[in-house]
Amino acid sequence: MPSTPSSSNREPSPRPQPSRKPPVSPKPQTEITVVGVVEAGVEHGCTMLRTAGPLYQLVGSADARIRPGARLAVRGRPNPNLITTCQQGIPFQVVEVHAAD
Secondary structure, three states, X not given: OOOOOOHHHOOOOOOOOOXXXXXXXXXXXXXXXXXXXXXXXXXXXXXXXXXXXXXXXXXXXOOOOOOOOOEEEEEEEEOOOOOOOOOXXXXXXXXXXXXXX
């Protein structure tokens, strides 16, 4: 019968060493203005802004002008790390809304 090493013969696993680097905090996003057409998201209660570039999910504003079909200029900050239930677009924290030409 082959022998198996006993647990007392095993060397202890090395302990993880704490990181010596200071934590890196993300740079705050600067405000930008994006122009596009508002549309309903695929999930209930989600509002998107279709631009010539990325699709943005508008968050943080109850402005009545934010309604499907409206062409708007929206000032705010993209926040791609924000977790939402909308599952589409880049979350965009709205600061100010204007009608666009």
